[in-house]
Amino acid sequence: DADVTQTPRNRITKTGKRIMLECSQTKGHDRMYWYRQDPGLGLRLIYYSFDVKDINKGEISDGYSVSRQAQAKFSLSLESAIPNQTALYFCATRGYKTDTQYFGPGTRLTVL
Amino acid sequence: QKEVEQNSGPLSVPEGAIASLNCTYSDRGSQSFFWYRQYSGKSPELIMFIYSNGDKEDGRFTAQLNKASQYVSLLIRDSQPSDSATYLCAGYLTGGGNKLTFGTGTQLKVEL
Numbered sequence: 001d002a003d004v005t006q007t008p009r010n011r012i013t014k015t016g017k018r019i020m021l022e023c024s025q026t027k028g029h030d031r032m033y034w035y036r037q038d039p040g041l042g043l044r045l046i047y048y049s050f051d052v053k054d055i056n057k058g059e060i061s062d063g064y065s066v067s068r069q070a071q072a073k074f075s076l077s078l079e080s081a082i083p084n085q086t087a088l089y090f091c092a093t094r095g096y097k098t099d100t101q102y103f104g105p106g107t108r109l110t111v112l
Numbered sequence: 113q114k115e116v117e118q119n120s121g122p123l124s125v126p127e128g129a130i131a132s133l134n135c136t137y138s139d140r141g142s143q144s145f146f147w148y149r150q151y152s153g154k155s156p157e158l159i160m161f162i163y164s165n166g167d168k169e170d171g172r173f174t175a176q177l178n179k180a181s182q183y184v185s186l187l188i189r190d191s192q193p194s195d196s197a198t199y200l201c202a203g204y205l206t207g208g209g210n211k212l213t214f215g216t217g218t219q220l221k222v223e224l
Binding site: 031033040041042043044045048050058088090099100101102103104105106108 | 120144146148153154155156157158161200202204210211212214215216217
């Protein structure tokens with residue numbers, strides 16, 4: 001079984017809809033991250049969390065919110081989706097004893 | 113200037129050749145660097161990390177770090193068609209708040 005899972009894997013939605021992307025991990029890591037990837041722009045950090053009570057904005061947090069429901073779960077919400085939020089979204093985790101981030105399989109989101 | 117910079121490529125090499133991928137970074141105090149491989153539509157997969165000046169070898173892969181020149185490279189020996197992917201360089205930059213900063217990636221094509 002995968003250590004980091006993301007649901008859904010693919011989602012098509014309409015402008016103005018609220019959508020939630022979920023990430024779960026069984027690695028026991030305390031740190032979790034949400035990135036989006038666009039062609040030519042690389043991976044950009046949306047939000048990150050070092051533990052359940054610690055949530056931080058990344059470089060492109062506008063239009064997004066997050067919830068850390070438990071150490072193993074970190075959700076990303078788009079309150080009112082817009083077409084330029086069409087992208088590939090990745091969740092990543094990191095343990096406090098390591099610098100390495102491990103990525104989930106990604107969610108391909110299309111906003112029409 | 114981007115904080116972590118890579119040539120987008122594509123870099124084309126014949127099968128069996130050495131592929132050399134390069135990355136520069138802007139922050140002289142940066143400590144640890146990572147190379148991820150990403151196949152189209154898939155999640156980034158860690159290839160190597162390097163913390164110290166010099167070379168680090170793992171199988172067909174060698175990472176090189178030169179902190180004085182602010183330069184990181186990845187050499188792939190005996191390149192195979194399965195190595196064709198985008199390679200992402202990333203680093204924890206000083207003052208980055210434990211956030212991993214990614215380059216935009218270099219596309220490698222290994223030709224038969």
